[in-house]
Amino acid sequence: MFRHPTAVPVYRSDIYSRAALLDPYPHYRALRDLGPVVWLARHRLYAVPRYAECKETLRDDGRYLSGHGVAANPWANRLSRGTTLNSDGADHDRRRKLVAHRLMPRALRTLGDDVDARARALVDDAVRRGTVDAVADLATALPLAVVPDLVGWPPDERGDLLHWAAATFDILGPANWQALKALPRSLHMLRFARRVVRERNVLPGSLAAELLTAVDEGGLAAEEVPPLLIDYIAPSLDTTISAISSALYLFATRPDQWQLLKEEPSLLPNAVNEIVRFESPLRGFTRKILHESTIDGTHLPAGARVLVLYASANRDEREWDAPDVFDIRNNAGRHVGFGSGAHACAGQGLARLETTAMLQALIERIDRIEIVAEPTWAVNNIIRRHEHLPVKLIPAT
Ligand code: HEM
Numbered sequence: 001m002f003r004h005p006t007a008v009p010v011y012r013s014d015i016y017s018r019a020a021l022l023d024p025y026p027h028y029r030a031l032r033d034l035g036p037v038v039w040l041a042r043h044r045l046y047a048v049p050r051y052a053e054c055k056e057t058l059r060d061d062g063r064y065l066s067g068h069g070v071a072a073n074p075w076a077n078r079l080s081r082g083t084t085l086n087s088d089g090a091d092h093d094r095r096r097k098l099v100a101h102r103l104m105p106r107a108l109r110t111l112g113d114d115v116d117a118r119a120r121a122l123v124d125d126a127v128r129r130g131t132v133d134a135v136a137d138l139a140t141a142l143p144l145a146v147v148p149d150l151v152g153w154p155p156d157e158r159g160d161l162l163h164w165a166a167a168t169f170d171i172l173g174p175a176n177w178q179a180l181k182a183l184p185r186s187l188h189m190l191r192f193a194r195r196v197v198r199e200r201n202v203l204p205g206s207l208a209a210e211l212l213t214a215v216d217e218g219g220l221a222a223e224e225v226p227p228l229l230i231d232y233i234a235p236s237l238d239t240t241i242s243a244i245s246s247a248l249y250l251f252a253t254r255p256d257q258w259q260l261l262k263e264e265p266s267l268l269p270n271a272v273n274e275i276v277r278f279e280s281p282l283r284g285f286t287r288k289i290l291h292e293s294t295i296d297g298t299h300l301p302a303g304a305r306v307l308v309l310y311a312s313a314n315r316d317e318r319e320w321d322a323p324d325v326f327d328i329r330n331n332a333g334r335h336v337g338f339g340s341g342a343h344a345c346a347g348q349g350l351a352r353l354e355t356t357a358m359l360q361a362l363i364e365r366i367d368r369i370e371i372v373a374e375p376t377w378a379v380n381n382i383i384r385r386h387e388h389l390p391v392k393l394i395p396a397t
Contacts, residue, residue: 009034014042016072021379025324028312036296037306043072045173045286045305049312051240051319051336053295056065057287057308057340061088064287064306066319066338066343070183072286072307072381073175075183079190080172082227084344085235085285093369095228098214099207099347102150108349111150112357118145119357123365127395134362134389139244140237142354150208150350151229154196159177164189166380168234189234193226236347242281242385243355249389250275250326251362252369257328262363262372267343271328272277272355276337278326280311283382310336311384368394 009035014020015027018381031038031049048054048094057064067088069077080086084095122141126132140162148158167185170178195201202208208229214220251258261271286305293300300306314335315323338345345351364368373390 008037008046009332010039010041011047012041014178014181015040016043016178016381018178018379021178021384022377022379024311024384027316027317028309031309032312032316035298037298040307043307045072045174045307046300047284047307047309048295049309049316051316053312054308054310054313054336055340057295058336058339058343061092063291063293064289064308066285066287066381067091068288069329070285070287071172072305073173073179075175076171076179079186080227080230081371082224083229083231084346085231095231096346098220098228099210099232102207102210103347103350103356105121105349105353108353111146111350112353114144115146115353115357116360118142118299119361120364123358123361126393127365131390131392134248134391135241135245135386136388138248138358139241139261139386139389142244142358143237144242146234146241146354147350149203149231150207151236152202152208153229153233155203156199157192158194160185160188161233164192165234166378166383168230169238169382170325170380176380176381178381185232190226190230193229193233196229197222197225214396232347236350237360238380238383238385239281239347240351240354242279242383243351244358245389245395246279247271247275247355247359248280248362248369248391249371249375249386251280252371253390254326255368257326258369261328261359265360265363267328268356268359268363270330270332271359272352273332273335273337274326274328274330275355277314277320277330277332277335279384280314280335280337281383281385282337283311283384284309285382310339362393365395366393367396370394 007387020027036050036053040047069086071077122138164185167182170182171186173179211225211316215222284307286307288305292302293356317323338348372392375389378385378387
């Protein structure tokens with residue numbers, strides 16, 4: 001067991017307490033003010049809260065390893081073995097090459113029209129109904145209609161998918177109550193994925209079917225498939241739900257930005273980046289170092305675990321001119337909300353496609369987005385997203 005060097009600033013608050021999960025930004029600012037590397041006494045982790053060092057850490061995947069897990073607790077790291085997320089070097093390249101190409105923009109081109117049509121139908125339906133919950137009826141409905149089919153998850157077994165996927169993120173935090181109570185649901189998902197593979201109960205032509213073909217052709221062992229299924233289904237829902245519901249919230253509360261987007265739809269790709277920068281769906285993941293290292297002059301002992309705080313980096317005043325202002329004219333493309341380097345999000349093309357489709361459908365039909373009751377936030381160790389966002393979509397006349 002290593003001791004943290006005395007020169008490193010220490011932060012004693014619990015950044016995973018319920019209050020901090022609901023309102024994380026003051027903690028991130030305090031961490032950034034303390035230094036480029038901060039010892040989190042409660043979690044026995046080094047936090048990297050500033051943009052430059054986050055990026056540096058993510059890009060140096062030979063030193064800052066994912067293969068020992070990216071969670072902040074050892075049991076989740078054991079449980080996530082075999083995923084692309086939790087692998088390094090050649091292992092990582094091999095896993096990523098198996099199916100990530102299915103999510104590249106070119107491969108997604110055929111899906112585009114279908115996603116656009118579904119987004120339009122959801123917006124039309126929301127207008128007809130008057131008041132809707134933007135989280136359930138728009139932000140969740142779209143990815144649920146698209147991604148499980150793409151991944152190949154059995155159509156009759158989707159009722160628990162959302163709970164399982166959220167739990168699979170939750171367990172990646174520290175070993176707190178929040179993670180512990182999520183564990184049974186996450187285990188359930190893994191057991192179910194194993195059964196899907198045993199019974200070959202996947203949709204033809206899907207990403208899962210492609211993995212099973214690789215097994216038949218001798219390129220992959222059958223037991224390697226369940227973690228890879230989890231790899232793609234688990235991060236495909238809450239992340240995108242976060243981005244789409246944040247988009248609705250941010251444009252509802254900033255009508256000038258909404259008008260700007262309606263007048264200049266060419267700002268859409270940048271708006272998506274600005275949403276992911278401003279309300280990063282993923283707080284942070286860890287890396288392990290096997291040999292001693294330094295980050296910006298701070299010594300880190302061998303065996304240390306480093307928490308890369310994407311959400312804090314995306315609000316770093318050293319990098320962004322006005323980080324706490326949401327402005328779709330910002331040049332936000334360099335945010336680290338989708339990570340960076342070898343492990344940069346494999347599904348970002350799909351997430352961008354879905355978020356863009358929803359915003360496009362909204363700017364075509366909607367004049368104003370009105371929040372009609374107090375929104376609530378979901379509590380999750382890793383994901384920041386709304387739980388409920390009651391809105392009324394006022395159509396253009
Ligand atoms: C707004 C939506 C999304 C956000 C903000 C997001 C964010 C991230 C981040 C930050 C990472 C890097 C993890 C690391 O550094 O260790 C990542 C990796 C990953 N994401 Fe996403 N993600 C999103 C949507 C998706 C979707 C829709 C899918 C799949 C359908 C997906 C699949 C993956 C996979 C497989 C990895 C692991 C890549 C690797 O380790 O090589 N993500 N994501």
